Amino acid sequence: MASVNVERTDSGYEARNGRGAVVAIGSGDEEGAFTPVELLLAAVGGCNIVSVEPLTAQRGHRLVRLAMTVEAEKAEPNLLGTVTITYDVELPEGDEKADEVFRAVAHRVHEKYCTVSRTLQEGVEVALEIPE
Structure with a gap:
């Protein structure tokens, strides 16, 4: 089974996998976020x-x-x-x-x-x- 955790953080939103990789998620206005x-x-x-x-x-x-x-x-x-x-x-x-x-x-x-x-x-x- 594939799985990621997506959550709101103090700086926006992020997706994290079980191996510790993190991707920043945003609405399109944030620097450094997809x-x-x-x-x-x-x-x-x-x-x-x-x-x-x-x-x-x-x-x-x-x-x-x-x-x-x-x-x-x-x-x-x-x-x-x-x-x-x-x-x-x-x-x-x-x-x-x-x-x-x-x-x-x-x-x-x-x-x-x-x-x-x-x-x-x-x-x-x-x-x-x-x-x-």
């Missing part, structure tokens, strides 16, 4: 990139640069439209197959292995529990 939507986009990008990089390298093609931008416009005031991942890749010089391998891996990860992307694509229930 909005909840930005965290969702970061989760999509992070899930894809942490799978694509090692799988490409395991196939013998270590990319010189691997980065991405993840964007979404609001379809409604409280609903995102299409989430778009745009890769920024620098291929190793002289490696003729690197592009082909990278593209195949990136598509496979997006379609089958990235839990975050797949969850958004399939849709998932978000249950609310308020203890008595």
